[in-house]
Amino acid sequence: MEVSMEECLIHALIVARSKLERTMCAVFYLKNSDRINTERIKTLAKKYSAIQSLTKLQSYVRGSTTSADDFLPWDEFKERASIYGVHFSLPPSYEKIVMTLHRLGRTLDAPVTAYLFGGANLLLRGLKSATKDLDIAVEDPESLFELKGALFKLGFRILMESEMTVTDRRLGSSEILVSPNCHVSTSSQKTSATPYS
Numbered sequence: 217m218e219v220s221m222e223e224c225l226i227h228a229l230i231v232a233r234s235k236l237e238r239t240m241c242a243v244f245y246l247k248n249s250d251r252i253n254t255e256r257i258k259t260l261a262k263k264y265s266a267i268q269s270l271t272k273l274q275s276y277v278r279g280s281t282t283s284a285d286d287f288l289p290w291d292e293f294k295e296r297a298s299i300y301g302v303h304f305s306l307p308p309s310y311e312k313i314v315m316t317l318h319r320l321g322r323t324l325d326a327p328v329t330a331y332l333f334g335g336a337n338l339l340l341r342g343l344k345s346a347t348k349d350l351d352i353a354v355e356d357p358e359s360l361f362e363l364k365g366a367l368f369k370l371g372f373r374i375l376m377e378s379e380m381t382v383t384d385r386r387l388g389s390s391e392i393l394v395s396p397n398c399h400v401s402t403s404s405q406k407t408s409a410t411p412y413s
Contacts (some may be wrong), residue, residue, distance in 0.1 A: 220256070221251060221377065222252055222253060222256045222257040222260050223260060223386050224243060225244060225248075225252070225257065225262045226257065226261055226264055226357045227271070228240075228241045229261075229266050229270060229273065230264060230266050230269070231240050231383070232269075235286065235287050236288060238269075238287050239293050240290070240296070242276055242277050242287060242297075243293070243296055243297045243302060245273060245274075246277055246297060246304065247301070247302050255264060255373055258270070271286075273287075276293075278310070279311065279314060292333055301362065308324065309347055311340060313336050313339060313340065313347070313350060314340075316350065317350070317371060319357055320363075320366055320367070320370065323366040323369050324363070324366045325365070327353055328354060329357045329359065330352045330354050330359065330363065331350070331353045331354075332350065332352055333350065333352075333353065334347070334350075335347030335348070335349070335351070335365065337351075347390050364393070367393050368393075372393040372394060373393065373394060375391075375392040375393065375394045380392065
């Protein structure tokens with residue numbers, strides 16, 4: 217019986233027990249990404265109850281660290297991929313967004329439920345190549361206060377009215393937070409942060 221590339225990958229994901237084995241599945245996925253049928257692989261993943269594993273793999277190869285517990289660290293992944301002739305880089309905006317989100321998360325004093333939407337969400341899903349800001353919605357005033365406090369700790373400042381562009385004013389935000397040393401930013405229910413150099 218002939219085994220397709222998609223079947224090989226899904227079965228490898230199912231039997232993978234270690235970070236190294238799952239990382240090698242990611243290398244295989246990238247090495248053959250131009251030959252893998254995305255619809256077929258999704259269908260097989262659903263058929264064999266491996267959709268969560270496939271989603272984590274796809275997220276990992278795009279640089280998301282949400283799956284970091286299941287795979288080797290990103291640097292080791294890139295190193296192993298290069299052994300097999302797979303050389304890649306993430307869009308610069310992608311790495312900056314991920315780095316900013318991690319810094320923001322580490323700076324929070326309390327847990328916050330937040331929702332990322334807009335261009336940054338599309339970028340992390342591989343549907344957009346760049347974005348200039350982060351759009352984040354929170355559920356309550358306490359979360360907004362916590363998020364704003366963390367942004368201040370990271371060096372964000374309130375943008376003065378005189379510094380605002382027409383686009384900034386159209387946002388309808390009560391405040392805009394900006395960081396001179398950060399090329400990505402965060403917006404929330406009432407507080408936005410837009411990049412400025």
